[in-house]
Structures are given as C-alpha cells and as structure tokens.
Amino acid sequence: MSVTAVVDFGSSHTVTVVHAPGGVPRVVNVDGEPYLPSAVFLTGDDSLVVGHDALQMAAVDPSRLESRAKAKIAQREVLLGNTVVPVPTVVLAILVRAVKAAASVVGAPVDHLVLTHPAAWGPAQRNGLLAAAEDLAPQISTIVEPVGAGVWYATHGRVGVDGADRFPLGAVLAILDLGGGTTDVAVVRRERGGIVVIGRSSIPDLGGDVFDERIISYLRQTVPGLAEVLVDVSAPGRVSLVQLRELVAFRREVRRAKELLSRHDQVELRLPGGLPGAVLRRADLERVLYADIDRITAFTLRAILSAGVEAYELTALQLAGGSARIPLLRHKLAEVVPTPIQLDDQPEAVTALGACAVAVSHDEPGRPQEHPVAAPPVKPDPRPRRARRQAERPRGPQTFVAFLVAVGFVVLAIGYGVVLKPANAVTGDALATSERFALPPPEAGTEVVSGGDVTDGLVTGRLDAPVRVSDGDTDLEWTVREITDPATDELVRAGARKPLPDLRWVLVDTSIRARARATAPYFLRDTFLADDRGLLIPAARDQPLPCPTETPGTLDAGDTARQCLAFAVSVRTRVSAVVISRVTGGEQVGARVPVDGATPAGGPVTGRALPLGAVRPLWVGNSGVRAAIVDVVTRASAYVSAEVVDRPGHRAVLVRAVVDSPTGVSVPDLAARLLLRDDRSQPVSARQVSDRGGCAVGTASGRFTVCAVFVVPSGMPLGSVAWSGDDSRPFLWQLP
Secondary structure, eight states, X not given: OOOEEEEEEOSSEEEEEEEOTTSOOEEOOBTTBSSEEOXXXXXXXXXXXETHHHHHHTTTOGGGEESOTGGGTTSSEEEETTEEEEHHHHHHHHHHHHHHHHHHHHTSOOSEEEEEEOTTOOHHHHHHHHHHHTTSSSEXXXXXXXXHHHHHHXXXXXXXXXXXXXXXXXXXXXXXXXXXXXXXXXXXXXXXXXXXXXXXXXXXXXXXXHHHHHHHHHHHHHSTTHHHHSOOTTOGGGOOHHHHHHHHHHHHHHHHHHHHTTTSSEEEEOOSTTOOOEEEEHHHHHHHHHHHHHHHXXXXXXXXXXXXXXXXXXXXXXXXXGGGGOHHHHHHHHHHOOSOEEOOSOGGGXXXXXXXXHHHHHHSTTOOOSSOSSOOOBOOOOSOHHHHHHHHSOOTHHHHHHHHHHHHHHHHHHHHXXXXXXXXXXXXXXXXXXXXXXXXXXXXXXXXXXXXXTTTTEEEOOTTSOEEEEOSSOEEEEEEEXXXXXXXXXXXXXXXXXOOTTEEEEEEEEEEEESSOEETTTTGGGEEEEETTOOEEEXXXXXXOSSOBOOOSEEOTTOEEEEEEEEEXXXXXXXXXXXXXXXXXXXXXXXXXXXXXXXXXXXXXXXOOBOTTBOEEEEETTEEEEEEEEEEESSOTTTOOGGGOOSTTEEEEEEEEEEEEEEEEEHHHHHHTEEEEETTOOEEEOOEEOOSTTOOOSEEEEEEEEEEEEEEETTOOEEEEEEOOSSSOOEEEEOO
C-alpha cells in the first residue's frame, strides 16, 4: 500500500491532502478544520505546540509564538522568547502534525510526501523546506504551487487524467491565490512537457488574515460593548489566557462568518464575554473590504499583463485560497478580466489537490501520457545528507553578497515587470480598478458624411494585368501580380513581428511602369487593401518583407519598379480588393483590383473589452498616465469640419477619452496610439485631433480630454477602441 500526502505549507495556514491506492485524494481535517494554522509556540519545557493550540497558548508569552514560519524558511534560526530555535525545527513541527494527521486518515504511514512551494522560491528556501522534512517519509519531493493549482483546473484532482479538454496545449491560465498572509498571482502555460510558470507576482502584506482583522476592527467600532470585552493583543501585560482564548475563538468565528457570507446575505456572530449575538451583513463585509479587493483586482490585472499575456487570451482565472470565496472579489475581477473565473467548493485546497493528482499519476505504473498535465514532482538532491548540508552551509561574506544580489534581482523583477517600468509608477498601490472617468454629454450636432459609394472614381482592373492610374501629376500602369492571404508565416520568417492573435498578415506583390517621368513615392502611400465593406486598410511600414519594395527617386517613361506591401488584417475580415486611392481636388482617383482573400474566421468578437470610462494605465514616453475611453460621437459636426471626410461613402466618428497625467504629454501622440476597431476587430488609425468642445491640443497635463477623429465607411459597424502605451499590448474598450 503506497500512501501519498501533499502538504501545502502556507504563510498562515497549512492544507494537507492524502491519497491511498483505490481511493481519491482527500483533504485532511485537523482539529475539525480543513487546514492547520502555521503557528508554533515554544512552551516552558521547550516543547513545540502547533496550530490553534499554539495561538491560544501565546497568551502566556506572545514572544514565544512563531506565526510566520514560511517567511523565514531560508533563515537558520528564530528567537522564541529567550530561546534560539532552528527554523527547520519550527517548520518540522508543523509538517509532523500534518503528516500524522494524513496517516491517521488512511490508517497507514505516508510513503511519498510532496511539499508545495511558491514559484518565486530559490534553492535556499526549497532546501530549507526539504531540510525540515527529512525522515518524514521514504520519498520526499516538491512541486510549485501554481502548477498544482493549474493541474487542479485541468483535472479537478482526477488521477491519471491529462486534462487536455479543459487546458489544452498552448493555453494560458492565471491563478489568483488569496492566502492567509499573502496574495499571489501566477500565469501558467500548458506545454508539451506539462504546465510551466511564465509569470508571477506577489503582495506580501495582504491576505485573508488582514481581511479578518479589518472585520474585527469594524465590529469593535459598531457592536456595543465589544471593544471593552475583546482583548487588545498589543498590550500583552493585560492579556489573560482566558481573554486570548476568547480572541482566538472569535477570530475563528469571524472567519466562519466571512465564508458563510459568500452564500448568504447575512450571518449571526457569536460574541465573546457573554455579549448577545450580532448580525454581520454581506453589504457590511463588502464595504469594509472594498479598498483591499480593489487593490487585489488591479494587482491581478497588472500581473497578467506583466507576464506578456492579454487578459482576454486566458483560458480562465483560477481562484485559490479561502478568502477567494468573497463574491465582491469575483464581481470586481469580472470587470477587468474578460475570461471565465473558476471558483471551487474548497478553494483553499485546490493547490494541494492538484499536486496530489500529479504525484499519484506519476507514481502509478501503466498511466503513460503523451503530453502529461505536469512534470513529476522534483526530488531533492540525491547526495548524502551530510554532504548536502555541508554544501548548503553559509559561506560568509561571499554568500552574503550573492544574497544581496539575488534579493536585488527579485525586487527588480517584481517591481518592474517585463518592460522594466516601475509597477506602481502608473497605477499606484491603491488604484481602484472600478474607477471611472466621465465627461459631460457631447455637444449637439449632425452626422458628418459624404455621399456616393466608396468605389466612386476608381477604375476597375484585374489581377496580373496592368491598369492605368493617374492623378494629373503621376501617370503609371499598375499591376497587382499576386496576393498571399494569409502570409503570416512568410512574413514572420522574413523578420516581421508576429501579429496579435486576432490579426493576420497579408502580402501583396505589385509592380509599376511609368507612362511619363514620375517621382517617388508614386502611389505607394495610397495603396490599400479593401474589405467587403469598403474599409481601406493601409500597408504596414518598416516591416521586413520576403520580396523587395523598390522606390527609386525618379522613373523615366517605360521604367518599372516592383513594390511589395504587407497589411495587418483581422482574421474575421474578408479582403475583397487591392486599391490605389488618392483624393485630388476633392475627388477620389485611383484603381481597384478585385481579389479573393482568405475565408475569414467565423463568429463575432465578444467578451474582450472594458466598459467605457474604465481607467487603465499607459506608459507614454517618460510619463505614466491614467486613461479611459469615455464615449464615441457619431453626430460629430460640433467637433469636425465637413472637409475631413474626403472620400465618398464615408463618415466622421469622434472618440472622446480622458487622460490624467502628472507631467505634460503630447496630445497628438496620445491620439496616434488610439485605434478604432470595427465589429470584426479591424483597426483604423485616427485621422486628426479635434480642438473643439473642450478637447485638448498640443501638450497637456493634469486631467484633460483627447478627441480623436476617425474617417470610416458609412456602413461600418463600430466595435471597440484599442489604446496602447510603450510597454504593453492595447487595452480595449467596448463601444455601444
């Protein structure tokens, strides 16, 4: 009989899961709870007491309590009272209690002990944990916490299941672990060898314990008599054992109420000191915790983006930790993370349950998987223990310097993200993710439109045949030789950037022959792809191409040149023509060559964008700004002159945005970063900036309005607005 136990050693609480052959992974209850407080108390006879009893005994001498052993795992010793205790001894006491509880559940000793640890831990922390666990089981191994949570999402703890239906190869999952002492966000990807961590961030001072203290503080202020009865642990000289036991029991009662309020609108609390019961309502809980949950929500979004992933690309956001049950958290996350949010019945146990599934699946023979959901748990260094301890022994100043360098690197990585920008320089620690910018209603006006059809003035040609194009100054024969759609692989091999998932590259190979002497750039800047609605898609600039673009300064009559162009096109957009379109003297001139583009992807774009007014951070030049798209004005005559709409069958659309910047930033630069997208995600660049109706121009600071003007076909449905800074892919706002 082979028994596997997983101990998820947490900063505040420890969760244990056990599995025996023929059974399923089970969460181990300790003292009637599905977790064990990670607290250790040193008694007067130098014995160690663990869990709830340790918290109660701390009334005798709080200095003898260690309640954050995990945070000190890399240290050699701690001071409990006047006694120096090795940290492995403190951690061992917790692990022993957990392993004994697991063995008692299945009635057999543990053969394989799996220890989880944060993704940020280095060798010192992992070795400290392994040193504490020596001799607790014949086999000991470790697994990264986010991997365990990812496996749970994929398999729901089922042994031997690869979970590819829920978490396929290449998919990306975010995990928000709201523990007792910390809040951790990790982003993981399913690869051929299993789940790997591609990003991680942590708030070290915010978790469920902070929530409990905020609730207790609120009750002290609002429940008559409670402040007098409830002991103040900051004054240990006046604390009796009875009082501290009442406080410990009341904290457990508050935690119970917090969990019940995830399912009920209100709950009755048992109060200490013989006080009558009190009612705690969900609305009270949400009001007390609102600022903390807003902070966690903003942090989660930043962590996802820092991993190089757009929130809408996630397969899901898996919640872990007991406080993840709070409904307000899911509500706020849903506002900024447009992906399914997964909350399970036992969120505090998802990491341990997933880790157990991994360990048992790799331990049991006859369960081969072509693409395992995760690699097997990591076994410790096989060297003899004495040699391993000798190798891990501190080495004086050199070790200390290396430690400082390592700490500096971790701070750099966590604080600066993937683009080496200060993580809080834009948003601030306390930025409310629900913050909204608003503007007065737009000024009254009418539509700014031009009559006619989008093809008016364009000569129709055909593929691989010359067609004459002349604007009176430049007279050419233009031939569309070939169109490659899609051409993403060809362009990426040539060195072009890989497009976003909802875009593709299209390559057009053309040639020109001068009918009379002509000068550059000919009609190169007036060459577009046209979709089936008449939207003109401009060519991308400065992208390496697999074929040449020749732009000699002049062409004499009869001279030729080859011109290749690349276009970024939505995967949902059908390309119908290659077009030369130039407006001269108020008239459109040029040519249109119909082509058969690739069959577009089906289905509308849904669930990807933010609500209007939602504030997001942008890094522009050397300035961190907060910005929001507020509305779109289709009756824009109060902001836009009719001359702006120069092509037939088009209209002007104005997008109004609010920016808050501590320093002066260029308004045209901000507007140039805006892209209006149709309902198929095809982007359109802004034509100009409006200076009417309170719209800012030039350089502006403080809070101001940016008004970007777009010219689009009259029949083009509006979908969303994209806005990007220097350091991330675009944020998207949904248009009505």
